[in-house]
Amino acid sequence: MVRTIEIKLPRYGRGYHLITAEIFARLPKLPENGLLNLFIKHTSAALTINENADLDVRLDFASFFDRVVPDGASYFRHVDEGEDDMSAHIKASLLGASLTIPIRGGRPDLGTWQGIYLCEFRNDGGSRRITATIVE
Amino acid sequence: MVRTIEIKLPRYGRGYHLITAEIFARLPKLPENGLLNLFIKHTSAALTINENADLDVRLDFASFFDRVVPDGASYFRHVDEGEDDMSAHIKASLLGASLTIPIRGGRPDLGTWQGIYLCEFRNDGGSRRITATIVE
Amino acid sequence: MVRTIEIKLPRYGRGYHLITAEIFARLPKLPENGLLNLFIKHTSAALTINENADLDVRLDFASFFDRVVPDGASYFRHVDEGEDDMSAHIKASLLGASLTIPIRGGRPDLGTWQGIYLCEFRNDGGSRRITATIVE
Numbered sequence: 001m002v003r004t005i006e007i008k009l010p011r012y013g014r015g016y017h018l019i020t021a022e023i024f025a026r027l028p029k030l031p032e033n034g035l036l037n038l039f040i041k042h043t044s045a046a047l048t049i050n051e052n053a054d055l056d057v058r059l060d061f062a063s064f065f066d067r068v069v070p071d072g073a074s075y076f077r078h079v080d081e082g083e084d085d086m087s088a089h090i091k092a093s094l095l096g097a098s099l100t101i102p103i104r105g106g107r108p109d110l111g112t113w114q115g116i117y118l119c120e121f122r123n124d125g126g127s128r129r130i131t132a133t134i135v136e
Numbered sequence: 137m138v139r140t141i142e143i144k145l146p147r148y149g150r151g152y153h154l155i156t157a158e159i160f161a162r163l164p165k166l167p168e169n170g171l172l173n174l175f176i177k178h179t180s181a182a183l184t185i186n187e188n189a190d191l192d193v194r195l196d197f198a199s200f201f202d203r204v205v206p207d208g209a210s211y212f213r214h215v216d217e218g219e220d221d222m223s224a225h226i227k228a229s230l231l232g233a234s235l236t237i238p239i240r241g242g243r244p245d246l247g248t249w250q251g252i253y254l255c256e257f258r259n260d261g262g263s264r265r266i267t268a269t270i271v272e
Numbered sequence: 273m274v275r276t277i278e279i280k281l282p283r284y285g286r287g288y289h290l291i292t293a294e295i296f297a298r299l300p301k302l303p304e305n306g307l308l309n310l311f312i313k314h315t316s317a318a319l320t321i322n323e324n325a326d327l328d329v330r331l332d333f334a335s336f337f338d339r340v341v342p343d344g345a346s347y348f349r350h351v352d353e354g355e356d357d358m359s360a361h362i363k364a365s366l367l368g369a370s371l372t373i374p375i376r377g378g379r380p381d382l383g384t385w386q387g388i389y390l391c392e393f394r395n396d397g398g399s400r401r402i403t404a405t406i407v408e
Contacts, residue, residue: 002169002272004240033274035309035405037171039238041247043187048365051315056349057361063347064362068204068340075199077192089193090200093184093231095365097250100236100372102311102403104276109403111313114369131238131245133171135271135407136274138305138408140376173307175374177383179323204340211335213328225329226336229320229367233386236372267374267381269307271407 003028005132012120012128014084016058020115023132024108031136034103039131044088044122046095047130052115061119065091088121095119103134139164141268148256148264150220152194156251159268160244167272170239175267180224180258182231183266188251197255201227224257231255239270275300277404284392284400286356288330292387295404296380303408306375311403316360316394318367319402324387333391337363360393367391375406 007026009019023038030036040047051057069090072083079086099116102109118128143162145155159174166172176183187193205226208219215222235252238245254264279298281291295310302308312319323329341362344355351358371388374381390400 002167002171002239004169004238004245031274033276033405035274035407037236037238039236039245041245041250043185043247043249049315049369050361050365051350054350057358060348060350060358061362061365063349064341064345067347069200073200075203076196077199078187078190078196086193086196089186090197093186093197093253096232096368097185098236100309100311100370102276102309102405103274104403109276109311109313111315111401113315114313117365129247131240133169133238135171138303138307138375140305140374140381173372173374175372175381177381177386179321179383179385205336209336211339212332213335214323214326214332222329222332225322226333229322229333229389232368233321234372265383267376269305269374271307 001136003134007130007132009128011126012118014120014123016061017118018052018115019118023116027132030103030106032106034134034136036101036103036108037098037133039098041129043092045125045128046092046097046119047099048095048117048119049099049114050117051113084123091121137272139270143266143268145264147262148254150256150259152197153254154188154251155254159252163268166239166242168242170270170272172237172239172244173234173269175234177265179228181261181264182228182233182255183235184231184253184255185235185250186253187249220259227257273408275406279402279404281400283398284390286392286395288333289390290324290387291390295388299404302375302378304378306406306408308373308375308380309370309405311370313401315364317397317400318364318369318391319371320367320389320391321371321386322389323385356395363393
């Protein structure tokens, strides 16, 4: 059996944001065993799983990815939508549009230190939509 | 219920190619709610989701990844299969072998601007095989 | 139907390790058609699929990722757990915490040259836990 839930996030600023609790609060009662897929319906934002405790990890993500994928790189052709647009597209594919997380004992089976990050790459990306799918 | 479909793509040249319509045309009638997994059975090509409108985005992907993962880097040990081989392996893992996409209302639930890219990293990679799996 | 299996790996040293056979040996009889999800419950290790034959590919992975994501980069703020910690977090998100692999004919449907890598980014990461989920 497969259930689908649409989640609309509030607007987040550019950066890496821990949204684990916000996502889980939107989910219905989960099965004993299953899979949870989270899919972001955008090409300039991403979802990833990483350390859920120290804000510095999320700040270091920004420092790293902004260095490796610079806004407005001189060789970008796709420049009409601003300097943060093409870099956002590349980061979106480096980090990925979806997560597939096991469900065990009626809960998402994340490790102790794992949290879900919304990666917002645009300076003003607006509200983002995620489709959550539960397979049981 | 799970169904499996094998898809053989024609030969594509090195680069990033929008294959959304080609993939969807090969799928059977989809369930109301479900998941679609696409898995490429190769280690020097990848699948990713990104902007489906402007060809320049795909050209910029090539420029970016060829800079970050240069063909024939001086420190590569795995060099017997050509200068584009080890770089292709690294790009394949950076972008990933599979996509998991929600199915809603009988259709793949992509965002308005999302399309599926075949990322072909070899100069002459030949035909590529994808396994599509539908969970309902 | 969804089944969940917990897999505890022995300690591996920093590097990229082919664990295909070790993972498959822990799985029960697989369905004719299905999906296998492997999810690593850590934020400083990852799973990826790549070339299963030449050890040099795995050594080149180490060379590449250690260059692109240097230990102890001068701009890292998250430094209390050692120089290999923040770099490990970034690599974990670049390569990803989970793999979703089709099952066909009762077997994981990997391509001829595809194998599963444990990517251990810490100098002393200890034993790692993976949740395997089988959907049929």
